[in-house]
Amino acid sequence: MYLACAVGLALMWTWAAAPAAAQDDIFAQPVLGFIPKPGWPPAGPVPRLADGKPDLSGPWAPNALRVNNNTDSQVKDIPIQPWAAEVLKQRRAGIGKDDPEGFCLPPGLPRTNTTPFPFRIVQSPGLIVIIYEGGAHLWRQIFTDGRPHPKDPNPTWLGDSIGSWDGDTLVIDSVGFNGKSWIDAAGLPTTESLHVIERIRRIDRGHLEIEHTIDDPGAYTKPWKITIRPMLLDGELMEYICQENNADVKHLVGK
Amino acid sequence: MTLAFLCALGGPLPAQWTNYPTPGIPRTKDGKPNLAAPAPRMADGKPDFSGIWRALSGKYLENLAADGPQVSMLPWAQKLYQQRQDNFGKDRPSGRCLPHGITDFDAHFTPKKIIQSPGLLAMLFESYHSFRQIFTDGRPLPKNPDAAWFGYSVGKWEGDTLVVNTIGINEQTWLDDRGHPHSDALRVTERFRRPDFGHMQVQITIDDPKTYAKPWTATIPWDLFPDTELLDWVCENNKDPAHMVGK
Numbered sequence: 247m248y249l250a251c252a253v254g255l256a257l258m259w260t261w262a263a264a265p266a267a268a269q270d271d272i273f274a275q276p277v278l279g280f281i282p283k284p285g286w287p288p289a290g291p292v293p294r295l296a297d298g299k300p301d302l303s304g305p306w307a308p309n310a311l312r313v314n315n316n317t318d319s320q321v322k323d324i325p326i327q328p329w330a331a332e333v334l335k336q337r338r339a340g341i342g343k344d345d346p347e348g349f350c351l352p353p354g355l356p357r358t359n360t361t362p363f364p365f366r367i368v369q370s371p372g373l374i375v376i377i378y379e380g381g382a383h384l385w386r387q388i389f390t391d392g393r394p395h396p397k398d399p400n401p402t403w404l405g406d407s408i409g410s411w412d413g414d415t416l417v418i419d420s421v422g423f424n425g426k427s428w429i430d431a432a433g434l435p436t437t438e439s440l441h442v443i444e445r446i447r448r449i450d451r452g453h454l455e456i457e458h459t460i461d462d463p464g465a466y467t468k469p470w471k472i473t474i475r476p477m478l479l480d481g482e483l484m485e486y487i488c489q490e491n492n493a494d495v496k497h498l499v500g501k
Numbered sequence: 502m503t504l505a506f507l508c509a510l511g512g513p514l515p516a517q518w519t520n521y522p523t524p525g526i527p528r529t530k531d532g533k534p535n536l537a538a539p540a541p542r543m544a545d546g547k548p549d550f551s552g553i554w555r556a557l558s559g560k561y562l563e564n565l566a567a568d569g570p571q572v573s574m575l576p577w578a579q580k581l582y583q584q585r586q587d588n589f590g591k592d593r594p595s596g597r598c599l600p601h602g603i604t605d606f607d608a609h610f611t612p613k614k615i616i617q618s619p620g621l622l623a624m625l626f627e628s629y630h631s632f633r634q635i636f637t638d639g640r641p642l643p644k645n646p647d648a649a650w651f652g653y654s655v656g657k658w659e660g661d662t663l664v665v666n667t668i669g670i671n672e673q674t675w676l677d678d679r680g681h682p683h684s685d686a687l688r689v690t691e692r693f694r695r696p697d698f699g700h701m702q703v704q705i706t707i708d709d710p711k712t713y714a715k716p717w718t719a720t721i722p723w724d725l726f727p728d729t730e731l732l733d734w735v736c737e738n739n740k741d742p743a744h745m746v747g748k
Contacts, residue, residue, distance in 0.1 A: 303618065350598065352630065352735055366634075370551065370618050372524065377623060377632045383600070384630040385623075387614075387731070391524055402733035483634070485649040489598045489736075 287452025287478045292414070295369065300414050300448045303369045305479035310360040313472055317430040321472055330435050330465040337433025343500035346427060350488035352403035353381040354427020355420055355442045356458040356472055363486060364479045374409055374416070380486030388418050395421055401438055403427055418444040429460065429472075437464025452478045523552070523727045527698060534727040536699020540661075543617065548661050548695050550615045550622070553731065554723040561608035561721045565677040565705070573714035578682045585680030593680065594673055598736035600631050600650040602674030603667060603689060604719075607703050611734070612726050622656060622663070627731040635665050642668055648685065650674055665691040676707065684711035699725040 293301040313320050326334065337344065347353055353361055363380030372391035378384055388409040399406045399422030406422040425438040443459040454476045461469040527538035541549040560567040574582060585592065595601050601609060611628040620638030635654040646653040646669030656665040667689045676683055687709040694702045701723040708716040 351737060368616055368618050368621060368623050370616050373616065375616050375623060375625065377625075377634070382630070383632070385625045385632045387625070393521065396519065400733070403735055404733065484647070485651060487600060487650055 283480060286480050290451040292448045292450060299411060300416075301369065302367045302374070302416060302446060302448055302454065305364055305366045305481065305483055306454055306476040307364045307479045308360055308362070308474060308476045310474040310476075311362055313474060314357065314360040314362065314430055316432050317434055317472060318432070321470065324434070324470055325467040326434070327465055327467060333435045334433050337428070337435075340500035342431055342433065345431060345433070347381060347431070347488075350382060352384055352427070354403050354423065354436065355405060355440070356444070356460065357381070357427060357429055358386065358404065359444070359456055359458070359476075360430070360472070360474060364483050366483055377483070379483040380488065382488055383486060390416075395419070401425065405440070405442070412445070414447060416444075416446040418442075418446065420444070425464070435465050437462055439464040449475070519730045519732070520728060521730050523729075526727055534699065534725070536697065536725060536727075538698040540695040540698055547658055548663075549617055550663070550693060550695055550701065551617045553612050553614045553726040553729065554701055555612045555726045556608055556610050556721050557724050559608075559610045561719060562605060562610065562678055564679045565604055565608060565681055565707075565719050566717065568719060570717040570719065571715075572681070572717050574682075575712055575714065578712045581682045582680055585675070585682075590678060590680060593675060593678060595629070595678075595736075598629070599673070600629060601626075602670065602676060603633060603651055603654070603691075604676045604705055604707070605674070605678070606631075606633065607691065607705060608677065608721055612729075612731055614731055625731060627734050629736055630734055637663070642666060648672070652689070659692075661694065663693040665693065667691070681707075682712055683707070683709045686711040699727075701725075 295301050318324055342348065347361070352358065358378060358381055359365070361378075361381030363378060365376050365378045368375040368377065372389065374388040374390055376386045376388070378386075386404050386407060388407040390409040393408060395406050395408060401424035402422060403424055403426065405420040407418050407420040409416055409418045411417070420442045421440075423436060423438060423440040425436055425440065427436050428434060429436060439462055441461040443461065445457040447455045449455050456474050456476065458472045459469050460466065460472065523534070527535040529535045543549045556562070566572045590596070595605070606613065606624070606626050609626070609628055611626070613627065614625040616623045616625070620636065622635040622637055624633040624635070626632065633651045633654065635656045637656045639657075640655055642655055643653055648669055648671035650671055650673070652667040652670035654665050654667040656663050658664070668687070670683065670687050670689065672683065672685055674683070675681065687707070690706040690708065692704040694704075696702065703721045703723060704718060705721065706716050706718045707713065
């Protein structure tokens, strides 16, 4: 796994160094370490549950390396506030030495969906769970039983998430973040006022689309969007335990 | 108490869990959860284990053999077991934010949530924000699985008992905080049974002929932990391992 991670980092750097591509190209990116076999992903209509809702369950590959590395190479004119732009600049100059992911901490939102690691959606009545292979081996709960957000949620890495259906689109509303997570590896910041809306749609059997609206008046002047198109994974999640490589933290020194 | 022990204990026990009434739960006249009600069932008639659970006692986390089964360690294992205790558990993986093994998580007193979905039973652990997958879609155990902290688990039903077999558990895991060791030959069999709404029995058999002369068994009772939710528990304090020095 260490080697895989090293290769992954090398690939990420390669992509990071590549010139900014047109927005649409992000949907044509290869999945890290995953060369689809012929005929993959499978074609066909969206599978549905007994209640008629789309079945989102299964293992998915995020397919969003460039977004994870440098979101601003994929999203034009991010309405960043001056202080946040300065923070981003400092983090870039520090070559990501303070990136929480480097310390095996949770990626937060939206980044937990854009790390190179696959995730699995588990759909059950009143609750949708997403388990993540890596970025940190962790889970998210999205309550779909109609409950509201708590009035004063404890600030957390992943926030409090509630979901509802807008036709065939699952709309996840998340608040209650701790402001420590980065939006990408470059270091786009978040604050405790972060509010993320994910609109998840299964386009066909083999593809999801996730549109994230980043609404953080603490760091951005208006809401903005990141859209990714994960592909059905041909296989199972593997086990990635970040802390096994955490002996490296002391070597993250920046400039 | 050593720091390593504190780390292994994890989050503060008297933490305030959220108060959220679990929908669909049978209740007595005074509105309290009726823990003696029959166990719920899925549409296919199988028991539904979904819910938040916890082991009320931490004794099996401390020592999986707390109830005194005959544990016949082979000499190398006995030596390693003694070393781990002499060193106050300084090398315990959880002290470095590494995952507990599956027996540790079964025994852990922090809440865990089961989500039973077709073909897959997922366990979410509050502590370490970790999870485990148990495949119930009829697949066999892989012939040569990659060694993993959680191994590879498949479950099948024997009547109302879910029998989960796990192999491929990496040798870094400890069976409990005391440090009962194991080898790559370990096979863990868990038998999950929900006798009523509020209770689960988890019977664990340790079968590892390279480490123990014969298999041994522990049974851990879980209580339903209704009307609340898992908290966000992240092992952030990874600066302390430098201070865990043992002898």
